[in-house]
Amino acid sequence: MDELRSAMEEHMDQMSDLIQKLSFELQSGLRPALDNFIGFFHAIDWKEPWLMGLLGFHGLLLIITIFTRKRTNFQMFLFLFALAGVYFAEGINKILSKNWKKFATQNYFDPNGVFLSALWCGPLLVISMIILINTLFTLCYLVVRWKRAELRHRARLSQSKED
Structure with a gap:
């Protein structure tokens, strides 16, 4: 039973990390892509x-x-x-x-x-x-x-x- 509980907690930690990473990427939005495009545009x-x-x-x-x-x-x-x-x-x-x-x-x-x-x-x-x-x-x-x-x-x- 303890093994199952530790496996569940480990899985929940992984899911929490994935959600935090996704949240960070969504918060940053399209800004990095826009910055790259503007840099490309100005380099020409x-x-x-x-x-x-x-x-x-x-x-x-x-x-x-x-x-x-x-x-x-x-x-x-x-x-x-x-x-x-x-x-x-x-x-x-x-x-x-x-x-x-x-x-x-x-x-x-x-x-x-x-x-x-x-x-x-x-x-x-x-x-x-x-x-x-x-x-x-x-x-x-x-x-x-x-x-x-x-x-x-x-x-x-x-x-x-x-x-």
Whole structure:
């Protein structure tokens, strides 16, 4: 009986420690993540021409995505283009890390590819998600149109059989 009691007390102590750790993490909230983001944001020289060009490229790609939302084939091309950009990001990071002195004032391209993931892959994945959601809406609309046409066809068939 004493063994059971000591095991229960030990378990309760472990649970108490876990609850205290969770409480501390919830109290700290998103502050550490926000501090890391702000540090990352301030470490970048946003006035560099190649960075402004990169942001302009992503802006242009987003505008093209929005204006061509009714052209499904072109959207699929953009979708594959964006995903190919994400796929080749590791190779792009290696090339840029070797040649950063030619176009940048500091080496942003670490071996883990954090910078390129945030500023290259992140926007491309957001654009890909927009295209995917648009495609799903288009498919839902087509299914509804198809079902309505099928119901109209069945109604005509049943009406012609009655006559």
